[in-house]
Amino acid sequence: MSTLQIQAAEVRLGNTRVLRGIDLNVAPQTCTALLGPSGCGKTTLLNVIAGAVALDKGSLYWGEQVLDLPAEKKFLPMNQRGFAMVFQDFSLWPHMTVAENVAFGLKIRKLNRSDRETKVKDALQKVRMEKLASRKPASLSGGQQQRVSIARALAVQPKLLLFDEPLSALDAKLREELKAELKLLLLETGQTAVYVTHDQAEAYTLGDQVALMNAGRVEQIGAPERIYHHPRNAYVAGFLGAANVLPYRQQNGRLEIEDIGHWPVRKDFPESGLCFLRREDVHFETVGEHLNGTCLINQFLGSHYALEARFGLSQILHGHGKPGLKPGTPVRAVCDVHKFGFLSPENSYV
Amino acid sequence: MSPHRGPGRFGVITAFLLLGTAAGYPLTVLCLQAVFPHLLSGGFGEIFQPFTEMIHTEGLGQLMGNSLAWAGATTLLAWMLGIPCGWFLARTRLPGKGLARLTLLAPVMTPPYVGALCYILIFQTRGFGDRILGIPEPIREAFFGFGGITLVMALSSFGYVALAAETAFCALPPRLGDAARQLGATRRTVAYRVVFPLLLPAILNAGILVFLDTLSNFGVPAVLGTRADLPLLPAEIFRLVTSWPLNLPLATALSSLLCLFALASVAATRRLTREANGKGERVFQIRRISLGLWGNVWAWLWFGLLFICSTGLPYTAMLCMSLIENWQESGPTWTFNHYNALFRAGSGGRDALTNSLRLSLGAATLCAGAGGYLAYVISRTRSHTRHLLDALGTLPRVLPKIILAVGLILAWNAPWIPLRIYGTPAMLLLAYISIYISDALNFGAASMSRMNQGLETAAESLGAGRLRVFIQVVLPHLAPALGAAWLMTFIVCMRELVASLLLLPPGMQTTATFVFNQFEQGDLAAAMAMATVTIGLTTVVLILFQSISFFRTKDS
Ligand SMILES: Nc1ncnc2c1ncn2[C@@H]1O[C@H](COP(=O)(O)OP(=O)(O)OP(=O)(O)O)[C@@H](O)[C@H]1O
Ligand SMILES: [Mg+2]
Numbered sequence: 001m002s003t004l005q006i007q008a009a010e011v012r013l014g015n016t017r018v019l020r021g022i023d024l025n026v027a028p029q030t031c032t033a034l035l036g037p038s039g040c041g042k043t044t045l046l047n048v049i050a051g052a053v054a055l056d057k058g059s060l061y062w063g064e065q066v067l068d069l070p071a072e073k074k075f076l077p078m079n080q081r082g083f084a085m086v087f088q089d090f091s092l093w094p095h096m097t098v099a100e101n102v103a104f105g106l107k108i109r110k111l112n113r114s115d116r117e118t119k120v121k122d123a124l125q126k127v128r129m130e131k132l133a134s135r136k137p138a139s140l141s142g143g144q145q146q147r148v149s150i151a152r153a154l155a156v157q158p159k160l161l162l163f164d165e166p167l168s169a170l171d172a173k174l175r176e177e178l179k180a181e182l183k184l185l186l187l188e189t190g191q192t193a194v195y196v197t198h199d200q201a202e203a204y205t206l207g208d209q210v211a212l213m214n215a216g217r218v219e220q221i222g223a224p225e226r227i228y229h230h231p232r233n234a235y236v237a238g239f240l241g242a243a244n245v246l247p248y249r250q251q252n253g254r255l256e257i258e259d260i261g262h263w264p265v266r267k268d269f270p271e272s273g274l275c276f277l278r279r280e281d282v283h284f285e286t287v288g289e290h291l292n293g294t295c296l297i298n299q300f301l302g303s304h305y306a307l308e309a310r311f312g313l314s315q316i317l318h319g320h321g322k323p324g325l326k327p328g329t330p331v332r333a334v335c336d337v338h339k340f341g342f343l344s345p346e347n348s349y350v
Numbered sequence: 351m352s353p354h355r356g357p358g359r360f361g362v363i364t365a366f367l368l369l370g371t372a373a374g375y376p377l378t379v380l381c382l383q384a385v386f387p388h389l390l391s392g393g394f395g396e397i398f399q400p401f402t403e404m405i406h407t408e409g410l411g412q413l414m415g416n417s418l419a420w421a422g423a424t425t426l427l428a429w430m431l432g433i434p435c436g437w438f439l440a441r442t443r444l445p446g447k448g449l450a451r452l453t454l455l456a457p458v459m460t461p462p463y464v465g466a467l468c469y470i471l472i473f474q475t476r477g478f479g480d481r482i483l484g485i486p487e488p489i490r491e492a493f494f495g496f497g498g499i500t501l502v503m504a505l506s507s508f509g510y511v512a513l514a515a516e517t518a519f520c521a522l523p524p525r526l527g528d529a530a531r532q533l534g535a536t537r538r539t540v541a542y543r544v545v546f547p548l549l550l551p552a553i554l555n556a557g558i559l560v561f562l563d564t565l566s567n568f569g570v571p572a573v574l575g576t577r578a579d580l581p582l583l584p585a586e587i588f589r590l591v592t593s594w595p596l597n598l599p600l601a602t603a604l605s606s607l608l609c610l611f612a613l614a615s616v617a618a619t620r621r622l623t624r625e626a627n628g629k630g631e632r633v634f635q636i637r638r639i640s641l642g643l644w645g646n647v648w649a650w651l652w653f654g655l656l657f658i659c660s661t662g663l664p665y666t667a668m669l670c671m672s673l674i675e676n677w678q679e680s681g682p683t684w685t686f687n688h689y690n691a692l693f694r695a696g697s698g699g700r701d702a703l704t705n706s707l708r709l710s711l712g713a714a715t716l717c718a719g720a721g722g723y724l725a726y727v728i729s730r731t732r733s734h735t736r737h738l739l740d741a742l743g744t745l746p747r748v749l750p751k752i753i754l755a756v757g758l759i760l761a762w763n764a765p766w767i768p769l770r771i772y773g774t775p776a777m778l779l780l781a782y783i784s785i786y787i788s789d790a791l792n793f794g795a796a797s798m799s800r801m802n803q804g805l806e807t808a809a810e811s812l813g814a815g816r817l818r819v820f821i822q823v824v825l826p827h828l829a830p831a832l833g834a835a836w837l838m839t840f841i842v843c844m845r846e847l848v849a850s851l852l853l854l855p856p857g858m859q860t861t862a863t864f865v866f867n868q869f870e871q872g873d874l875a876a877a878m879a880m881a882t883v884t885i886g887l888t889t890v891v892l893i894l895f896q897s898i899s900f901f902r903t904k905d906s
Contacts, residue, residue, distance in 0.1 A: 052528050078531040085532045091525040095547045104543070105533030156533055 003028050003192060004049065004160060009058035011044055018044045020216035021058070026160070031186055031193040033207025035200065035239075041216045042196040046162050049194060050085055051078030062159070084153035085162040088169055090145040092137035098124070098148050099133040105156035123155035124148075126185060143174045150182070154189065161193040167202065179205055200242070204228070212236055234343050237276035244277045244317055245343065255337065259292070259312030263337040274343040281339040282319025284309060284331040291330035293317065298325045309333070358816055361727040362735055368720055369742040372784040376757030377745060383760050384606045387599035390764055400603035407600070409581060417583040418611065420500060420571075421564040427504035428511045428560045429553065431656060435508070436515025438649045443638045445646060450653045454509035457660035459889060461845035461862070462506040463569025464881045467869055468664030469493070469502055470573060471671050471878070478667055481677065495578030499571050505660040507560045511553075518552030524637055551623035558619040562612055566750025568848040573869065583608050584752045584848070591756055591852060598760065605753045616748045672879040688879040699880055702859035706884070709775070709860065710843035713782035717790040718836035722828045724787075725794025726820060730803070743795075747788040754785050755849040773855045781849045786842060790835035797831035798824075830899070837895050841888045 004026035011019040018041045026032045034042045047053040048060065048068065054075055060068040067076045084105070092101050099120055106116045124130040127147035137145055146166055153161055166182075167175045183206055186193055195206050203210045204224040211221040212235075220232040231237035234245045246257050249272045254262045257275075269275070284295070284307050293309040298321040307321030309331050317333055325331070379389075384401070386394050404410060435454060438444050457465070472479045473493045479485040492498070522545065530540045568584040575582070583604060590601035641649060675685040692699035728739045746754055758781050762772040771777050801824070809823045847862040854863060861884045868877035 050528070050532060052531075078528070079534045079536055081532075082534070083532060085529065087525055087529065089523070089525065091523065091529045093526055093529075093544055093548075104530065104535075108534040108539065152529075152533075 003063050004194075005059075005061045006045075006049070007059045009045070009048060009060065010056050011041075011048060011053060012056050013044070013053075018216055019048070022216075022218055024211060024218060024221065026192060026194060027208075028192050029190045030208040031191075031195055031206050033203035033210045034194065034196045034213055035203040035207075035210055036198065036213030037239075038198060040213045042198075042213055043164055045213070046085070046164050046194065046196050049160070050083055050162055051076065051081050082158060083160045083162055084156055084158035085164065086146070086149050086153050086166045088165040090137070090142075090149045090169075092145055092149055092152070094137055097134050097136055098129065098140070101137065101148060102152045102155050105152065109156065119155050123151040126154060126189075127151045127181075142170050143178060146170065146178065150185075154185070154191070159192065161191050163193065163195040163197075165197055166195075168197070168199070175202075182206060200239075212239060230341070231276060231343065233345075234274055234276070237341070237343060243279065244282065244319075246275055246277065246315075246317075248272065248275050248340075255340075259315040260317060260333055261290070261292070263340075266337060266340060266342075269340075269342050273345065275340045276343055277335060277340055279306070279318045280304075280320060281335050282317060283334045284319055284321055284325070285334050286325065286329055286331055288332065291332050293331045293333060295321070295325055295327050295329045295331050297327060307331075357727045357730055357820070360816070361723075362731055362739075365724050365727040365731075365739055366742075368724060368787075369739060372780075372787050373742055373746045373754070376754060376761040376784065377749070379761040379764065380602055380605060380753065380757035383599065384602035390598075390760065392765065400599035403600055404603040404607070413581050413583055413586060413604075414607070414611075416580055417565060417608075420496065420503075420582065421561045423496075423500045424503045424507070424564040425557045425561045427500060428508040429557060431504060431508035432511030432556070433515045433553065434652060435512035435656070436517075436519055438652070439512070439516040440519030441638055442645075442649065443640045444649050446650075450650075451513070453653055453657040453661070454512050456509075456657070457506050458509045459841070459892070460506060460661065460664065460885065461569070461847070461881075462503060462567060463573055463847055463862075464668070464845075464865065464885070465506050465660075465664050466499070466502045466570045466574045467865070467877065467881070468667045469498065471667040471874065472663060473498070478670065494574060494576075495580060496575075499574050499580075502574060503564050503567060503570050504560075505656075507563060508656065509660070511556045511560060514552055514556035515549070518549050521552075522548055554619050554623055558615055561615055562748060562750070565611060565615075566608065566752060568752055569866070573866075584750065587752055587756065588848070588852070591759065601756055602760070605750075605756055608750055609753055612748055612750060668878045668881055671874055672882050674875070688875045689883070691876065692879050692883065698859060699864060699876065702861050702864040702880070703883065705775070705858060706844055706861040707887075709779055709782060710840050712779055713786065713843045714836045714840035716779075716783055717787050717839045718832045720783075721787055721790025721792075721835055722794045722825070722832045723820070724791050725798045725828070726824050728791075729795060729798035730806075743788050743791045745788070746785055747792060751785050751846075752848050752852070755781060755852040758784060758849075759852060772853075775855060775858065777853050777855070778850065778860075781853050782839075782843045782846060785846070785849060786839045789842075790832075790839055793831045793835035793838070794828055797828050801827050833895070833899065837892065840891060844884055844888050 004024075006022055006024040009019050009022040009024075010017065022045060024032070024045075034045060036042050044053055048055055051067070055068045055070050057070060059066075059071070062081070065076075066072075066074045067081060068074070093104070096104070102120045102123055103116055106119055111119065120133070121130060124133055127150050129144060129147045129151060132140065132144065132148075137148065140148065146169070150166070167178055170178065179202055185191075186206070195203070197203050197206075207224060209222060210224050210227050212219045212227060214235055220227055220236045222230075227236065228242075231239075231243070237243045238245045246260070248255055248257050248269075250256070250265055250269060251271075253265055255265055255269070256262045284293075293311040295307060295309050296316075297306075297308045299306045300323075305321035305323065305325070307319055307325065309317050309319070311317060311333075319333065319335075383389050385398060387396050387399050388394070407413075435450070439447055439450060444450065471477050473485060473490055474480075475490070477485075493501075526544055526548065527540045530544050531537075535543065566584055568588060571580065571582050571585055572588075575585075587601050587604050587608070590597045590604070670682070672688050673684050673686070675683045675687070677683075691697060692703075694700065724739075724743060728736060728743060731739065758777070759772070761767075762777060762780075771780065805823055805827070806819050809819050814822070845862050846860070847866060850860045850863050851866065854860065859867070861880055865877045865880050865884075868874075868880070
């Protein structure tokens with residue numbers, strides 16, 4: 001059973017088709033991460049769910065309830081949807097104290113004073129901000145402001161919690177910290193959520209399912225592991241350069257990749273097409289025959305070396321290097337043919 | 351410690367000398383005079399006598415009440431007219447916004463007393479209104495009194511409120527409203543719990559300027575309110591300083607009362623707006639709503655009506671008056687004679703125009719130059735010195751002009767002044783500078799606060815001296831702001847009325863006093879011709895200036 005259902009959603013802003021037919025379901029008590037590059041329409045989709053932007057085509061339901069159905073001119077205003085949102089820029093009201101910010105939604109819901117106070121205290125405790133309840137937002141650090149903003153949303157126990165890149169205004173260390181806390185918070189409260197981000201790690205950590213967006217469409221949706229290991233198309237495989245996407249041909253009893261090398265035939269692959277190869281599955285050797293590539297960069301990244309090598313004129317392959325390998329050194333690529341994955345061209349939008 | 355040297359002691363001393371002469375000295379003499387009535391003749395007797403006299407003056411309560419009520423009513427009306435304009439400009443997709451903004455700027459260019467004179471032409475018995483429509487007596491009655499001066503003053507200041515409101519509406523992130531709507535708030539709740547409190551500082555700040563401007567305005571009630579029995583503080587001070595029997599001590603006591611009102615209202619605004627958030631460095635997209643056909647029509651009716659009332663009607667009246675020879679039953683006959691008379695060699699009008707031009711050019715140039723240097727010194731000075739300079743630089747801006755004028759009369763008439771400046775044209779130049787230097791300073795200060803001090807430190811670390819840093823690093827950055835300051839000072843000096851009336855040497859006229867005096871003497875046509883020429887001249891300068899800066903920005 002899913003609660004939030006989006007079907008064939010389309011939105012046009014100005015002359016741009018910002019959303020071009022989105023289908024998305026969100027199950028109760030799960031978090032869906034919307035992942036995608038800048039400008040792909042993540043914020044717009046979130047605004048559609050929240051009710052800040054209306055659909056031009058398609059439909060949006062909460063269970064049986066219509067939220068937005070342009071075909072029948074039905075639209076539920078933002079203040080009647082019962083959702084709450086956490087913004088990238090915090091958007092705390094500067095003229096109210098921390099406690100007043102958190103209490104705002106409760107006042108709208110006409111809770112009496114003592115209930116309100118307990119709930120505010122509860123919410124602030126959850127984000128460890130109870131000590132600063134009487135401060136004004138301007139006197140808080142970015143991380144503290146975002147905690148308050150999360151508490152403000154949690155306090156009303158919204159049906160659905162929407163996050164728009166909540167961590168991207170924070171520095172790296174704080175981002176890690178708050179990411180872990182958020183994960184725990186979502187698990188503890190069983191909150192249904194949609195989480196927008198352009199950071200892969202965030203999406204994988206927080207999302208029970210991840211939807212990868214590109215230019216107003218959802219390219220693939222599924223559990224993080226599934227997206228990682230079984231990308232549907234070249235776009236997903238290549239997103240953030242996580243994998244090498246290479247054209248191949250099978251002939252004369254072997255699988256050939258131009259300039260790089262050849263492997264035994266994969267019976268499950270068609271004659272030619274695109275395949276992908278994860279970076280961690282590629283290693284580079286400097287000894288032996290057929291040193292047909294040249295190392296361009298060999299970068300130390302802590303857990304491993306990231307090596308980029310050129311084969312032939314312009315074929316680039318990313319993989320793991322090793323210590324002491326200098327740029328300019330001839331190399332060859334070593335990888336297991338079973339690690340290759342096939343990318344079906346039918347799954348790509350044109 | 352920062353190795354930064356800044357403008358140094360020389361700068362601070364120069365700043366104190368400049369601001370001291372312009373504001374500190376005259377205001378000190380004014381205050382002392384109010385306490386020691388015999389100060390100028392060298393005695394310290396009868397301490398506080400002026401205040402006792404003031405308290406026992408008949409009708410003091412009415413005087414204060416009228417002044418505050420008029421300023422308050424004008425502010426309210428300007429808010430009511432201006433804030434909707436600001437909202438239309440900032441938050442809707444109204445077509446033709448550029449034009450709408452222009453209609454707001456036009457009244458700002460009109461001196462309030464000229465607006466008042468024009469309305470007299472329309473509303474007086476057998477005026478334009480009577481000729482064309484016939485004005486019912488009760489309306490006329492109401493107009494030549496509290497209602498009229500409030501309306502005229504609000505019409506001349508609502509444009510400023512509107513532009514300030516537009517900026518404030520634009521600076522308000524729409525997210526803040528969304529966040530509240532998300533949590534279930536209705537549009538009304540969002541309006542009064544989120545939007546209103548966040549707009550309040552800007553609205554109050556715009557309001558306080560209108561309030562102060564009205565509180566100290568002399569011209570409008572002087573021409574419009576004379577028929578109604580409506581005593582106001584500036585007029586009373588003016589009377590005590592200019593008409594027999596003179597009573598300077600009482601005038602200074604009333605001046606300090608007016609000062610008190612002004613400072614109290616500024617302090618109150620500061621207090622109320624202290625918590626204003628001054629961030630807003632993020633750029634965000636504003637969602638503008640479509641008003642629909644009828645909405646647009648209503649919005650344009652609103653702008654159009656305001657434009658007709660604030661500019662269209664008065665300007666038509668002004669032009670007609672200056673061009674009409676006489677108006678018989680059959681209709682008016684037209685002439686250019688009034689303009690010819692104005693420009694005839696040796697005529698009073700031509701002299702007045704030359705005087706005003708010279709004084710305004712001088713004052714604008716000196717104010718912009720000194721204001722820029724002062725802004726630099728103040729922004730780069732630390733600790734108590736800075737607060738003192740800041741206060742000295744702000745006072746002339748918040749204190750009524752008439753008070754500074756009275757202070758200048760006393761200060762430069764005093765027996766201990768060796769040079770005879772009072773009674774010469776130089777006095778008027780000094781007065782214009784004293785009154786307007788703080789506005790120029792304000793322009794410069796706003797620009798300084800946006801300048802990264804690192805730029806200066808970088809130049810200094812490469813061995814540049816103080817003067818070089820100021821001229822080669824600071825000045826180019828300040829230039830646009832100083833240009834704007836020059837323009838503004840020029841425009842307001844061309845129309846300055848009350849200081850000119852009080853400080854002009856006998857026999858000398860400026861455009862403003864010419865208009866005022868000719869009107870008093872009944873030569874309405876000459877007055878209106880001069881008003882037209884002055885407004886035309888300042889507008890031409892404004893347009894020239896705008897096109898220069900337009901091409902400048904295009905080049906770079
Ligand atoms: N009001 C508008 N009018 C026209 N185009 C718009 C408007 N708002 C957004 N767009 C366009 O829609 C596209 C998607 O915008 P959106 O803000 O949803 O992207 P995003 O995925 O959230 O990006 P980011 O990661 O940078 O926040 C962008 O190409 C943007 O230029
Ligand atoms: Mg976004």
